[in-house]
Amino acid sequence: MWFWPELPKPSDFDAFVRDGRKKIANIVRSGRDPTSADFDPEWRAVSERYKPLFVTHQQTRCGYCDRALTDYGALDHLRPKASIAMLDPSNPGREVAGGVNRMGRFSRSTLREAKPGYWWLAFRWSNYVLACTQCNSGWKDAFVARTADTLERFEGACPSRCCDEGWLVLHPFASERTGEHFLFNEDGSVKGYSPAGRATIDVVALDRDSLRRARKDVVKDALRVARRFERLIESWTKDEHWALDEAQEALIDLLDKGKVDRPLASVVRAVTEAHLQTTWIELEALAKDLAQMPSV
Numbered sequence: 001m002w003f004w005p006e007l008p009k010p011s012d013f014d015a016f017v018r019d020g021r022k023k024i025a026n027i028v029r030s031g032r033d034p035t036s037a038d039f040d041p042e043w044r045a046v047s048e049r050y051k052p053l054f055v056t057h058q059q060t061r062c063g064y065c066d067r068a069l070t071d072y073g074a075l076d077h078l079r080p081k082a083s084i085a086m087l088d089p090s091n092p093g094r095e096v097a098g099g100v101n102r103m104g105r106f107s108r109s110t111l112r113e114a115k116p117g118y119w120w121l122a123f124r125w126s127n128y129v130l131a132c133t134q135c136n137s138g139w140k141d142a143f144v145a146r147t148a149d150t151l152e153r154f155e156g157a158c159p160s161r162c163c164d165e166g167w168l169v170l171h172p173f174a175s176e177r178t179g180e181h182f183l184f185n186e187d188g189s190v191k192g193y194s195p196a197g198r199a200t201i202d203v204v205a206l207d208r209d210s211l212r213r214a215r216k217d218v219v220k221d222a223l224r225v226a227r228r229f230e231r232l233i234e235s236w237t238k239d240e241h242w243a244l245d246e247a248q249e250a251l252i253d254l255l256d257k258g259k260v261d262r263p264l265a266s267v268v269r270a271v272t273e274a275h276l277q278t279t280w281i282e283l284e285a286l287a288k289d290l291a292q293m294p295s296v
Contacts, residue, residue: 001182001200002066002266006173007057009125010050017046017123024119033116033156036082043122047075054130059261062132063172064140064204065211068263069132076131078171079157080142081122083115086154087143087202095209102138105205114156117142129172135204145169145199168199177279179270182206186223188216218264222271225254230276248290255287 020042027034051072060069063076085107093105121127131140147166155161170181181197184190190207192198201207232247258268258280269280276283 001064001170001172001178001206002058002061003176003178004058004063004173006126007053010053013050013125016049017042020046020123024122028116028119034082034119034122039081039122043081046123050128051075051130054128058130058172061130061263062135063129064131064135064200065206065214066264066266067132067211067214069130071133073130073132074136076129076136076140077118077122078127078129078169079118079121079167080144081119082117083142084117084144084157085114085142086149087145089202092202093139093205102205105139105141107143108151108154114154116156118157118162120159126173134210139205139208140203143203145203147195168196169203170196170200177269177273178266179273182266182270183274184215184219184267184271186216186219188212188214188219190215215264215267218267219271222254222257222268223275225250225257226272226275229254244290244293248287251283251287251290255284 020039023042024034024038027038051074054075055069055073061067062069062073088106088108091104091106093102095101096103118127145168147168148161148164157165170176179193181192181194181200182190183193189212190201192201205211229247229250232243232250235243236247254268254272258265258272262268272283273279
């Protein structure tokens with residue numbers, strides 16, 4: 001998961017969604033829970049109008065898996081708008097048809113799906129993220145992860161309890177570093193460092209087979225260059241001055257692989273930071289320092 005800067009809300013957004021907000025509020029006041037169909041056609045209009053901004057901002061990459069979009073993607077509600085469900089960890093689902101579809105992904109029980117969802121956030125700018133079809137409708141769907149949920153107690157979303165529910169799924173527009181929450185292994189698998197990282201992996205299925213395959217070579221390549229850089233820096237510190245130029249080249253190569261416009265750059269950065277025990281910002285600063293040193 002790549003963490004992007006927050007996308008500023010357009011000045012016309014609140015006026016554009018006013019009718020949609022009123023419509024859903026009236027449904028709730030009538031005593032009925034909104035269904036997915038109730039949000040249309042207003043939600044379709046929002047998606048058509050504003051999704052291009054997210055495509056540009058996220059550089060045509062999924063906000064969850066960080067891969068390049070193979071289609072136009074979807075403007076996803078981080079907190080589901082119509083209904084929510086608790087994922088059964090014993091039935092996380094498996095990929096079929098080359099990773100396009102899923103099977104066997106269930107909620108804790110058919111009674112554990114609660115309505116309403118986060119209806120009051122359906123037309124809230126801060127609740128949107130561009131996602132690929134597989135992450136959005138294929139896996140994340142209406143599943144949630146909250147610290148307040150237990151097997152014995154799983155309730156629908158409620159505005160008055162929203163601040164106390166302990167929401168765990170990470171927002172791609174948070175001020176975080178990928179390496180703070182995720183550990184990527186050489187086989188392409190991912191583990192969660194933090195409770196939020198683990199919850200996000202479960203809800204969005206970030207450890208599914210197709211993502212492992214996509215990340216495997218990226219992880220190995222990043223580690224190969226990071227290890228080479230590490231060896232060259234060690235040689236240079238032992239007064240082997242010949243190693244400085246090659247260390248600079250290795251670091252430039254590494255920074256290039258983790259550029260913001262590269263799909264799976266989040267994986268490159270997390271792997272590099274974990275192996276070298278430093279941050280990407282510190283590596284960028286080091287590259288500038290090394291460039292100032294005279295060549296031998």
